[in-house]
Amino acid sequence: MKPKLAVWKFASCDGCQLSLLDLEDELLALAGAVELAEFREATSGTVEGPYDLSLVEGSITTAHDAERIRAVRSASKAVVTIGACATAGGIQALRNFGNVDEFVAAVYASPEYISTLETSTPIAAHIPVDFELHGCPVNKHQLLEVVTAFLHGRKPGIPSTSVCTECKRRGVVCVTVAHGTPCLGPVTHAGCGALCPAYNRGCYGCFGPMETPNTAALVPLLRHLGMTDRGVERVFSTFNADAEPFRKAVPRG
Amino acid sequence: MAERRTIRTDYLARVEGEGAMTVRLQDGRVEHVELRIFEPPRFFEALLRGRSCLEAPDITARICGICPVAYQTSAVNALEDLCGVDVPAPIRLLRRLLYCGEWIESHALHVYMLHAPDFLGYAGAVELARDAPQAVERGLALKKTGNQVMSVVGGREIHPINVRVGGFYRAPSRGELRSLVEPLERAREAALETVRWTAGFDFPERTVECTLVALSDDDGYAIERGRIRSDAGLEIAPADYDEHFVEEHVERSTALHSHLRDGGTYLCGPLARFSLNHDQLSDAARDAAHAAGLEAPCRDPFRSIVVRSVELVHACDEALRLIDIYEEPDLPAVPVEPVAGTGYGVSEAPRGLLYHRYRVDGDGTILDAKIVPPTSQNQLAIEDDLRDVVSRNVDLDDDALRGLCEQTIRNYDPCISCATHFLDLEVERR
Numbered sequence: 022m023k024p025k026l027a028v029w030k031f032a033s034c035d036g037c038q039l040s041l042l043d044l045e046d047e048l049l050a051l052a053g054a055v056e057l058a059e060f061r062e063a064t065s066g067t068v069e070g071p072y073d074l075s076l077v078e079g080s081i082t083t084a085h086d087a088e089r090i091r092a093v094r095s096a097s098k099a100v101v102t103i104g105a106c107a108t109a110g111g112i113q114a115l116r117n118f119g120n121v122d123e124f125v126a127a128v129y130a131s132p133e134y135i136s137t138l139e140t141s142t143p144i145a146a147h148i149p150v151d152f153e154l155h156g157c158p159v160n161k162h163q164l165l166e167v168v169t170a171f172l173h174g175r176k177p178g179i180p181s182t183s184v185c186t187e188c189k190r191r192g193v194v195c196v197t198v199a200h201g202t203p204c205l206g207p208v209t210h211a212g213c214g215a216l217c218p219a220y221n222r223g224c225y226g227c228f229g230p231m232e233t234p235n236t237a238a239l240v241p242l243l244r245h246l247g248m249t250d251r252g253v254e255r256v257f258s259t260f261n262a263d264a265e266p267f268r269k270a271v272p273r274g
Numbered sequence: 275m276a277e278r279r280t281i282r283t284d285y286l287a288r289v290e291g292e293g294a295m296t297v298r299l300q301d302g303r304v305e306h307v308e309l310r311i312f313e314p315p316r317f318f319e320a321l322l323r324g325r326s327c328l329e330a331p332d333i334t335a336r337i338c339g340i341c342p343v344a345y346q347t348s349a350v351n352a353l354e355d356l357c358g359v360d361v362p363a364p365i366r367l368l369r370r371l372l373y374c375g376e377w378i379e380s381h382a383l384h385v386y387m388l389h390a391p392d393f394l395g396y397a398g399a400v401e402l403a404r405d406a407p408q409a410v411e412r413g414l415a416l417k418k419t420g421n422q423v424m425s426v427v428g429g430r431e432i433h434p435i436n437v438r439v440g441g442f443y444r445a446p447s448r449g450e451l452r453s454l455v456e457p458l459e460r461a462r463e464a465a466l467e468t469v470r471w472t473a474g475f476d477f478p479e480r481t482v483e484c485t486l487v488a489l490s491d492d493d494g495y496a497i498e499r500g501r502i503r504s505d506a507g508l509e510i511a512p513a514d515y516d517e518h519f520v521e522e523h524v525e526r527s528t529a530l531h532s533h534l535r536d537g538g539t540y541l542c543g544p545l546a547r548f549s550l551n552h553d554q555l556s557d558a559a560r561d562a563a564h565a566a567g568l569e570a571p572c573r574d575p576f577r578s579i580v581v582r583s584v585e586l587v588h589a590c591d592e593a594l595r596l597i598d599i600y601e602e603p604d605l606p607a608v609p610v611e612p613v614a615g616t617g618y619g620v621s622e623a624p625r626g627l628l629y630h631r632y633r634v635d636g637d638g639t640i641l642d643a644k645i646v647p648p649t650s651q652n653q654l655a656i657e658d659d660l661r662d663v664v665s666r667n668v669d670l671d672d673d674a675l676r677g678l679c680e681q682t683i684r685n686y687d688p689c690i691s692c693a694t695h696f697l698d699l700e701v702e703r704r
Contacts, residue, residue: 032314035290036339036432042387043431045418049410052400063387064398065288065680082314112336113316127320127642129530130523137315158339158432216429220436221606222443225332227433255326260336 024073027059031079037104040161070096094148105157105260114141114263157227157260181232187215208234229261236270288388307661322643343376344623348630356617364603374593375423380624386413393475419461441607465586473566486546495554512618532651542626544581556591575685612638
C-alpha cells in the first residue's frame with residue numbers, strides 16, 4: 022500500500038504548500054509514489070487517516086485551530102512543519118509583542134465579529150513535531166528531500182549551518198566585508214542558497230535563526246555598519262520575530 | 275409540499291484559502307446566499323504601522339504566496355507615488371517582466387490544476403493526469419516557465435527578494451534574460467494550445483450584469499500600473515479610489531466587502547481586463563481569443579478559463595518582447611527619500627485590481643495602511659452570481675447543485691489567503 026500524505030493549512034499565505042505544486046518536474050512522480058490523502062489546495066478528493074506523513078503549514082491563531090492541530094497529530098504517524106509560520110509563528114506573531122485588540126481595531130470596523138487568540142504560535146507549542154523545515158517560504162527542493170526522507174524512514178539531509186556557509190559554497194562575495202551592507206547571514210539558518218547576497222542584498226533572515234546563532238556578536242556589527250537601534254529591532258522582527266534567538270536579540274520598547 | 279434539505283461541503287477544495295458558503299432554499303426558492311470567509315485574520319494593516327515604508331514590499335508579499343509580486347508592485351507604486359519618484363523605463367519594464375512571470379505561473383495553476391478539473395469531472399489535476407497526462411504536463415511546463423521568469427528577475431518564485439522601493443537590488447544581465455527566451459517560446463505554443471483546449475469545454479449559458487473594473491494604460495494591456503476604469507465610464511487616478519469604492523465589514527467574514535459608492539456591485543479580474551482592454555492584446559492572443567469565440571465584453575464567468583488562457587498567450591508574448599528590448603539600467607534602483615504624506619498604488623494581480631494606500635511620517639515610518647485585494651472586491655459579485663445560478667438550477671439534485679455552486683465560486687479564482695481564508699459550502703433546502 023502507498024504511504025498516505027496529508028497537507029494541512031493554518032494561518033499562512035499558502036506559499037509553502039504551493040512549493041509542492043511548484044515541483045513541476047517531480048509532482049506527478051511524487052503523486053504516483055504516495056496517496057494524496059488530504060491536500061485541499063490541489064484536490065477535492067480525500068482519504069481518511071491515519072496518515073503516514075502530515076505536512077503542516079501556518080501558525081495557530083484561533084481556539085478552533087488549536088483543537089484542529091491536535092486532531093492532525095493524533096491521526097498522523099509523523100508531523101513535519103513547513104515554513105516560518107508553522108515553525109516560528111510567522112509575521113502574524115508580531116501581535117505577540119503588542120495588544121491584539123488594537124490590531125483588530127486597526128483593521129476591522131466591527132471588532133466584535135472577529136474571534137482570534139492573543140498570540141500566533143508555532144505548531145510545536147501545541148503538539149510534538151517530528152521535523153521543522155525553515156524558510157519564508159521553504160525551499161522546494163528541501164521540501165522534496167524531507168518528504169523523501171520521511172517516506173524512507175531516514176533522517177532528512179538538511180544542513181543547520183548559517184547562510185554564510187552557502188555564500189562561500191556559491192562563491193558569492195561577502196556583502197558586509199566588500200560593500201559594508203548589513204546582513205543577517207551569520208545568524209540565519211541555511212536553506213535559501215544565499216539568495217539575497219547573490220542579488221547584492223543583505224540577508225533579511227527569512228529562514229529564521231540557525232542552530233546556535235551568536236546574535237550578541239552580530240548586533241554591534243550591524244550598529245557599526247550604520248543601522249539605527251530601530252533598524253536593528255525591525256530587521257529581527259519580521260517573519261521569524263518570535264523565534265527565541267531573534268526575539269532575544271533586541272530589546273523591545 | 276414544503277421541501278427542506280441541507281447539503282454541506284465542509285471545505286471547498288481547489289481555491290487558495292479557507293471559507294464557507296450557505297445557500298438556503300425554501301420550497302425551491304432561494305431565500306439566502308452568503309459566502310463566509312473565516313480564514314484566521316493576520317492583521318497586516320495593523321502590523322505595518324510603525325514599520326519603515328521601505329519594508330512594505332517584503333512584508334506585504336507575505337499576504338499571498340500565489341501573487342506576491344502583485345503585493346510588492348502595488349506597494350512600490352504607492353510609495354514611489356508618495357516620494358515623487360518616477361522610475362526609469364528599463365526598471366519599469368523589468369517590473370512588468372517579473373509580473374508577466376507571476377501571471378503565467380498563477381494562471382497556469384488556476385487553469386490546469388484548480389479550474390479545468392471542474393469542466394472535465396475530476397477531483398484534481400493529479401487525478402486528471404491519469405487520463406490526460408499530456409494536458410497536465412503542458413500545464414506544469416507553462417507554470418514552470420512562469421516560475422523561471424520570477425526566479426531570474428526576482429530571485430525566487432515565492433516571495434521574490436529582488437524588489438525594492440525605487441527598483442531592484444540587482445538588475446539581471448541581458449544574458450540571464452536570454453536564457454528565458456527558449457522556455458518562453460515553448461510556453462507560448464503551450465498557451466495557444468491551452469486556449470484551444472479550454473475553448474472546447476462545455477459552457478453553461480451565463481451572463482453577469484455588474485460593473486466591470488480594470489486598470490487601463492495607454493502603453494499596453496495594463497499589468498503593473500494604470501488608471502482605474504470601468505465599463506460604465508469611470509476613469510480615475512489611483513489616488514481617487516477611496517472616493518469611488520467603499521469597504522464594509524460584515525459579520526460573516528474576516529474579509530472586508532467592497533462595493534461602488536453608489537451601492538452597485540462590481541467585478542475585477544480577467545473578464546474585466548479583457549472586456550476593457552482586449553484591443554491591446556498581442557496579435558496572437560487576440561487571434562486566439564477570436565478563434566475561441568470570445569467577444570468583448572465577456573460577461574460569462576464560466577468562460578473566464580478561456581480568458582485566462584488568452585492572457586497566458588499575451589503574458590508569454592509580452593515577456594518575450596520585454597526581453598528583446600531590455601537594456602540593463604545604469605543603476606538597479608533610483609534613490610528614494612521618504613517624505614511625509616499619503617501614497618496610492620495599484621496593479622493588476624492575476625485575480626484583479628489590487629489597491630494599496632500608505633500614510634507615512636517624515637522619517638519614513640508607516641502611520642497607517644489600507645490594502646484592498648481583488649477577492650474582497652469580487653465577493654459581492656460572487657454572491658450575486660451564486661444566488662442567480664442556484665435560482666436557475668433548483669431542479670438539480672443536491673450533488674449536482676453543489677458541484678455547480680463550487681464551480682461558480684472557482685470561476686472567480688478566489689484567493690481567500692489574500693482576502694483572509696476557509697470555504698465550506700452548505701446548501702439548505704426547506
